[in-house]
Amino acid sequence: GAVVSQHPSWVICKSGTSVKIECRSLDFQATTMFWYRQFPKQSLMLMATSNEGSKATYEQGVEKDKFLINHASLTLSTLTVTSAHPEDSSFYICSADHFAGASTEAFFGQGTRLTVV
Amino acid sequence: AQSVTQLGSHVSVSEGALVLLRCNYSSSVPPYLFWYVQYPNQGLQLLLKYTTGATLVKGINGFEAEFKKSETSFHLTKPSAHMSDAAEYFCAVSRGGSNYKLTFGKGTLLTVNP
Numbered sequence: 633g634a635v636v637s638q639h640p641s642w643v644i645c646k647s648g649t650s651v652k653i654e655c656r657s658l659d660f661q662a663t664t665m666f667w668y669r670q671f672p673k674q675s676l677m678l679m680a681t682s683n684e685g686s687k688a689t690y691e692q693g694v695e696k697d698k699f700l701i702n703h704a705s706l707t708l709s710t711l712t713v714t715s716a717h718p719e720d721s722s723f724y725i726c727s728a729d730h731f732a733g734a735s736t737e738a739f740f741g742q743g744t745r746l747t748v749v
Numbered sequence: 750a751q752s753v754t755q756l757g758s759h760v761s762v763s764e765g766a767l768v769l770l771r772c773n774y775s776s777s778v779p780p781y782l783f784w785y786v787q788y789p790n791q792g793l794q795l796l797l798k799y800t801t802g803a804t805l806v807k808g809i810n811g812f813e814a815e816f817k818k819s820e821t822s823f824h825l826t827k828p829s830a831h832m833s834d835a836a837e838y839f840c841a842v843s844r845g846g847s848n849y850k851l852t853f854g855k856g857t858l859l860t861v862n863p
Contacts, residue, residue, distance in 0.1 A: 638792070666850065675839060675853040676793075725792055727851075738851065740785075740792035 634660045634730040638741030645716055645748055653711045653744045655726035661706035662728035666738070667699075670723040682709040682726075716748040751776045751842045755854035763862050768812075768827040770857050772840030775821065782823040783841040783851065784814055793839065799823065810834070835861045 635658040645651045655665055663684045668676040680701050681689040688701035698720075700712040709728075713720050725743040729736055756771040774780055781800050785793040797808025804816040814825045823840060840854040 636792075641790075673856075675855045676851075678850065678852070681850060723790075727793075737795060737798070740794070742792040743790065745790060 634658075634728075634732075634737075634739045636662075636726065636728050636739045636741045638724075638726055638744050640744060641742060642745040643747070645746070647717055647748055648715055650712055650714045651716055651746060653713075653724055653726075653746075655709045655711070655728070655741050657707045657728045657730070657739075660728075660730050662709075662730065663706060665703060665709040665726055665728045667701060667709075667711050668725045668727070670725060670743075672723075676725060679711075684709075713746065716746070718748045721746055721748045751780070751844065751852045753840050753842050753852055753854035755838075755840050755857050757857055758855065759858045759860070761860045761862060762830045764832055765829050768825070768830045768834065768859065770825040770838050770840075770859065772814075772823045772825065772854060773821050774823060774840070774842045776842055776844075778844055781843045782814075782816060783843070784808065784812070784823075784825050785839045785841060785853075787837045787839065787856075796825070796838075830859075830861045832861050832863065835859055 637656045639654045665682040667679045670676045679694045682701045682703040684703045690696045703709040727738045727740045752775045754773045783798045784796040787793050796812050797806045799806045799816045807813045812827045837856050839856045841851040843851050
């Protein structure tokens with residue numbers, strides 16, 4: 633199947649710094665990618681829809697100036713957490729839609745564990 | 750708006766026993782329904798999905814789910830649990846089409862006892 637890779641798998645950063653997370657579709661092109669956030673023992677909450685070549689669409693309540701999304705190519709979307717604070721600590725997961733003939737499936741990255749200290 | 754309710758945040762079964770994870774959904778349009786599995790500190794893996802057609806859907810690892818429109822349900826079952834099935838399971842719904850913007854349930858943690 634199609635592969636989506638996230639990097640890094642885990643990151644620890646100091647409060648006030650910025651962190652960039654990459655989401656790559658390794659063997660297919662993805663015009664649309666999605667970024668989710670998962671708190672411990674909770675479900676995934678959609679943060680934003682990343683569209684190649686255009687601005688991301690953010691879900692209600694998500695600060696677009698804090699969570700910067702860039703989708704500059706058909707295989708790469710990045711999420712930058714700016715001026716990170718401990719409350720931003722979470723598990724971030726991306727997904728990319730893969731179209732294969734008449735079938736579409738969302739493939740997920742392995743996730744990035746962000747800890748802000 | 751769409752929503753997903755997973756009944757039971759934690760289900761515990763014995764190895765070899767039937768697995769039943771419950772999912773009910775709400776959708777204003779014909780839904781696409783999904784079950785995903787997540788192992789600790791990993792991303793999600795698709796178990797199965799319903800889009801159109803046959804309401805009984807078979808997935809990987811022996812799992813299956815049945816779409817029941819009248820009950821707005823999409824329960825996940827497996828006849829015989831294996832230790833390796835222990836994981837977190839998420840039910841999700843989307844509006845369908847080419848944009849798989851998913852709304853997830855809160856998840857059900859499945860533990861399998863020897």
